[in-house]
Amino acid sequence: MPLPETWMPQRREDGELVGWIVPQGDGFVTHDLLGRARQEAPLDWLDAEEDLENLGIGYLAEIYALRTGAGEWVRVRVVEVSTDGIGLKDDDFGDIGAPVSSYRLPFPVGDRLVPLADAPAPVRSLMS
Template sequence: MSTIFDHLRSDDGEHVGYIEVVDDLFVPHDLLHRRRGEPMELDEAEAVLDAVGLRALAEDWLLDPTDGIGEPLRVRIQEVTRTHVTVAPTVDGAAGEVAKRIDPAASVTLALPTDRLCPVE
């Protein structure tokens, strides 16, 4: 049986992931509960999560369709809780716009962990 606890970044106390205790080692998991490395020492696991931080919240993701038919949809994360993530499709903006826009009316909430979200490469 493993134990999982929250990891708060030491600089500012921000919740940036989870650490799973496996035997005498520690496995870092990001806010989306994705494993971010092999079992390691605690200080190494904390450093991995500190480096990952909240970057995932500002990145584009691909949402796989529920039925497996069709193309993945480009989305942005709106909110992450311990049990769910809410994403919304990105909207193509006018030429010259810097910020990404999303369509909040088309938001989708997924239980965590989920295999339907993949980072855009």
């Protein structure tokens, strides 16, 4: 998806993109690299910058749960992030020889991808 012109990129000091700041009413809402809004109530500009700088990019290395087209939840890891789409793969638990499936989601991800702890149903994994 092409980003709306109103989405302003926010970068760390080293130039790494950490998200976007989007005008909303008299304030701003931050969006992470998966395209998810980080708050409902708008912030002032400095608080929006601080929110994304504090968020960083470490959350991308976390384990997530993905709701498949069949409605089941699977344990996945993020392997690619861009506004062209989000690449995911089964969490292989570090076993490089494990057969894994890959998945592609449109940007922004919506509610099909959640942190593992927030999955609303049992999550299938390669180890189960």
